[in-house]
Every structure is written in structure tokens, then in C-alpha cells.
Amino acid sequence: MTVVLLLLAFYGGTYLLTLGIRKKNEDADAFMVSNHRVGFGIGAASMTATWIWAASFYAAATSGYTYGVSGPIHYGLWGALMILFIYPFGRRFRKLAPNAHTLGELIHARHGSSSQLILAVSNVMGSVISLMVNFTAAGALVSVLSPLSFQAGVIISGVGVLLYTLWSGFRASVMTDFAQLVALMAIAVVIIPAVFFAMGGPSELVAGLDNLSAEQANFFSMDAILNQGAPFFVAVLAYAIGNQTISQRLFAVNESHIKPTFLTATVGYGAIVIGLGMIGLMALTLGIQPLDGDMNNLIPQMVSGYLPPFFIALFFVLVIGSLSSTADSDLSALSAIMMADVYGKNIAKGKADPRRMLLVGRLTMIIATVVGIVFASFSLDILVMLVFVGALWGAIVFPVIASCFWSRVTNKAFTTSVVIAMIMFCLARFEWLPLAGATGLMFELLASIGGGIIIALMVFGFLGRAAGAISGVLAFIAMLVFATGFLREYTVLLASLTAYGTSTLVCVVMSLMSKEAPFDFNTIRERVGNYDAVADDAPQKGHDSGKPSGAPGDHAAGQPAPQS
Amino acid sequence: MTALMGFYVLIWPALTLGVLILICRAVIRDRREARKENRELV
Numbered sequence: 023m024t025v026v027l028l029l030l031a032f033y034g035g036t037y038l039l040t041l042g043i044r045k046k047n048e049d050a051d052a053f054m055v056s057n058h059r060v061g062f063g064i065g066a067a068s069m070t071a072t073w074i075w076a077a078s079f080y081a082a083a084t085s086g087y088t089y090g091v092s093g094p095i096h097y098g099l100w101g102a103l104m105i106l107f108i109y110p111f112g113r114r115f116r117k118l119a120p121n122a123h124t125l126g127e128l129i130h131a132r133h134g135s136s137s138q139l140i141l142a143v144s145n146v147m148g149s150v151i152s153l154m155v156n157f158t159a160a161g162a163l164v165s166v167l168s169p170l171s172f173q174a175g176v177i178i179s180g181v182g183v184l185l186y187t188l189w190s191g192f193r194a195s196v197m198t199d200f201a202q203l204v205a206l207m208a209i210a211v212v213i214i215p216a217v218f219f220a221m222g223g224p225s226e227l228v229a230g231l232d233n234l235s236a237e238q239a240n241f242f243s244m245d246a247i248l249n250q251g252a253p254f255f256v257a258v259l260a261y262a263i264g265n266q267t268i269s270q271r272l273f274a275v276n277e278s279h280i281k282p283t284f285l286t287a288t289v290g291y292g293a294i295v296i297g298l299g300m301i302g303l304m305a306l307t308l309g310i311q312p313l314d315g316d317m318n319n320l321i322p323q324m325v326s327g328y329l330p331p332f333f334i335a336l337f338f339v340l341v342i343g344s345l346s347s348t349a350d351s352d353l354s355a356l357s358a359i360m361m362a363d364v365y366g367k368n369i370a371k372g373k374a375d376p377r378r379m380l381l382v383g384r385l386t387m388i389i390a391t392v393v394g395i396v397f398a399s400f401s402l403d404i405l406v407m408l409v410f411v412g413a414l415w416g417a418i419v420f421p422v423i424a425s426c427f428w429s430r431v432t433n434k435a436f437t438t439s440v441v442i443a444m445i446m447f448c449l450a451r452f453e454w455l456p457l458a459g460a461t462g463l464m465f466e467l468l469a470s471i472g473g474g475i476i477i478a479l480m481v482f483g484f485l486g487r488a489a490g491a492i493s494g495v496l497a498f499i500a501m502l503v504f505a506t507g508f509l510r511e512y513t514v515l516l517a518s519l520t521a522y523g524t525s526t527l528v529c530v531v532m533s534l535m536s537k538e539a540p541f542d543f544n545t546i547r548e549r550v551g552n553y554d555a556v557a558d559d560a561p562q563k564g565h566d567s568g569k570p571s572g573a574p575g576d577h578a579a580g581q582p583a584p585q586s
Numbered sequence: 587m588t589a590l591m592g593f594y595v596l597i598w599p600a601l602t603l604g605v606l607i608l609i610c611r612a613v614i615r616d617r618r619e620a621r622k623e624n625r626e627l628v
Binding site: 043056057059060061062063064066067070091193196197200203204207208210211215218223224225227228231286289290292293294296300303304 | 592612
């Protein structure tokens, strides 16, 4: 009964919150990215809340329990860096297309439909998976803490999120993200020290270190680095580029606030997730066994074992808040992709009707919620989907970033490099070719290029071209020395790095061989514009993009922009 | 060692609290600016 009341209070309260910002006639642009002027506070809160999903806590605690002292760091730090490392590239995206709604629109203006749709498909698959995972987490929690069934929990969370997001879209998402994050952070601030001191505090933790293996007690554990840190490190750029929830916030926040917004979100995410991961470490030092062998039970076990029932209710709100904030962002991301990338750019082709766009967006949210609920209810096996999405995100990292900095990258180079990278990924991941002898060496060479390019892009983002190139070459040489004959034993890592390396190699070679004229980046701003032209809003938009209102960018897509 | 481990665990909720305060203050400022410019917060 308490759980049902908490769910009603949570979703009811969130819904009421959105009534305060609701407009009878929402406009399509605001539905996707608000007014491009979201402030630092709301932007940072929304970015943090979106990036923290239900799995963050469970996985961080599992990492702490499995890998010991360094475990929570190897989960939370790399997740936080995904936010940090996208920001220098994000500033470039925003400069090229200040009025964009999706990264796909920018790629469409740069290359055309095929490249844009590759990006859009990867975004859609990622968001559907995320929705399913979050609804599953809600179902599991509700079924454990109440007499309600797993399916009931899935349906309540799905319908609850849809109800408050459906009308105002992204505006509702960012507004509720703030409230959800405040609750989430406040609860984390209380729960972590409460469990820590209830279990006996620092002295008990130190005494319990004797229960740990040598690897678990070592802060620089190679086991933790290779099995937890390295795969996450490889995914840092891929997750950031492949996730429309991040791009959407990038295009929504005030341009001058991008840096503080992303820096704050990085620290906020890292602090909450690593902090809750410490509960897994506490459980390990106490020698606690997870109930039914399920690591997801670690935090609930610790909270219920050491704290009064009131804290269980707080934990429940913590998980429901985190999964709802991510799910509403996924719904907003999916609707923006269908509105702008599919309808706006490929169906309406420059004659998009904002009212029809809104209909497309809302229908997308309804369909996505149903799909998420069905996938979660039937506990469908999404492992293959997950593997392909990860590979696709890895394969598009270099082509997307290079397309925004290097004028010679062509559409053909973009699409071909992604397709070939996916084929090479499958050959390695599913071992369709024997990973031995010359073949194994070839894959390790490609993976080394992949490792080099990851480091190069990360350094390039912050320190520029020369530092990026030097770091990349050094990383490539180090990989050649240390990974040759060794990496083939770790097929998941090998395949992921192969996807990066292959797409980079093919994209660079094809671009260099192309005889097409270099691309003029100024045309992107002209091709990516707003869909609505609301008279009293025009001066703000002009101010945002650094151009006078009514300039080509506002209507560049050729939309008639009727009043909504 | 005891103090170090205590710090290692408690620094994260402390950081969380710091970020929470920073975000709340920023949102109050955002709201004030939005009102002054006669526009909506989001």
C-alpha cells in the first residue's frame, strides 16, 4: 500500500509540476529543445538526472562489491567522463548549427539523408533499450516491495512517465528533471553516510578490508581496470555521440553556459554514482552475500538491514526518480528524432508543418512507451540489440566528429566506413573468422588504430590538433607493443576497438581519395533552422545564434512556419 | 588508514551536497533572470 501511495505521489506530483509550464498550443521547436536558452541550473540538473538511470546505482554497487576499493570509481568515473568529453565537441556542434534540435539534423546538412539516418537509427535503438531497462527496473522494484506484480510496476512507470511528458515534451522533461534530481541528490546525501555509520563507520570498514582479496584491496587493481574500467573507457565517446538525450540538452542550453553545465553534470553524476557504489564496497567488507545471488539486491539489503523502514521509502523514491528522469528524456529524444530527422528532413523535405510535427512527436512517445512496456513485460532478450547498438555507436564516432571539423569528409566516406566497420565488428565479435595467425594480427592492428583514435579524439577535444595527433600516435604504438598477440583473447574489447579503427581508416582513406570540393561549414547554419516562427520569440533566437532575427537560419529548412 | 577510508567514502555525498546547492542557487538565478526578461524558465 505504501508503495502504491508513493508511486501515486511521485507521478501525481510530477504531473502537477508540468501543469505550471503547459501551454495550450505548444510549438514544435520548444517541444524538442525548449527555447535554446535553458539556463545553467536547469541544464546541469537535467543533464545529470538524464544520465543517472536505475542501473547506475545497481551497477556501481555491483562494481564495488566485485572489484573492491576501486570498483565504484571504475564505474562512476568513466560514466561521468562521457558527459565531460562530449562538451568540447558539443561546442563545435552548437557553433555549426545553433538552431538544431538533433545531431542528425547537423549531419543531414553536412552529408544528406543516408548518414543522418544511420545516426538516427543508432539513437532510436539506444533510447528504446534505455526505456526498456528503466521500465524493467521499476517492475522489479515494485514486485519486490509490494504485492503488485512485475508487469503492474512496468505499466505504472511507463504510463506515469508518458502522462507528464506527452503534452510539453522536452520542456516537461527538463523541468521535472530538476525536481527529480533535487530529490535524488538529497536522498543520496542522507543515505550514504547513514548506511556507513550504521554499519560501524570507518573503523569497521578498515577492519573489513581483511575480507578482501589482494586485487579487491588494491586501489590500482588490474582486474578492475581490465574488466570494468577499460571497456567503459572505450565506450566514453561512443555513448556520448550516440545518445540524442545528450545532444538535445546540448542544443537546448544557453550557448554561453555549455561549459559550466557539462562540468557540473560531470561532477554531479560522478559523486552520486560513486557514492552509492560505496554501499557495494561496504557490503563486501562486511561479508554480506547478495540475496538470491542477485547483485541488484545489495543496496536494498544494506538499506533495509541497517536503517529504519523510512529509508526504504527514500530508496524507492531514489530509484523511481532516476529511472523516470531518464525515461522521460528518452521519450523526448525519440520524439525529436522522429519529428526532425524522419518527418522534417526526410518526409516533409523542407515543408514541415509544425502542428503535424507535434502530432508526430506525441504519437512517437505513445508508441515508444508501448514498445518499452512490451519489451520489459516479456523480459525480451536484448543482448544482440545491445551488442549492435554499442558497435554502431563506436563505428560512427570518428565519421561524426571528423565531419564537423574536416571539410573533405564525404557522405560516401561516412556511410561506407560505418558499414564496413560494422561488418568487421561482427567478424571479430562473433569470431566468424578465426582470431589467430595473420587474421588475428590484422584485427589487433585495426584495434590498435581504434585505441589510438580514441585517445587522439579525447586529447584533441581539449588540447587541439597537434596534441591530439601526438597522443594518438603514441597510444597506437603502445597498443601495437602491448596488445599484439594478447588482445585477441578479449573479443568484446577487440571487436569494439576494431569498429573504431576500421571506420576511421576507411573514412580517412576515402575522404583523401575523393575529388569532391571541400565542404563549406557556413552552409550548415543556413540549412538547419527552427520550425516555428513566433513573432515575439524571434529577437531571442536571433540573439542566440548571433544573427539578426529572421535571418536564413530561422527558416532555412524552408518551412512555412505557420503560427501554432 | 581509518581517516583515509572515512574520507574516501564520505567525500562523495559531500560533493553531491555541493553540486545540489550549486544547482539550486543557479536555478533560482535562472528564474529571476527569466522573470526580468519576461520569458519562461524552460
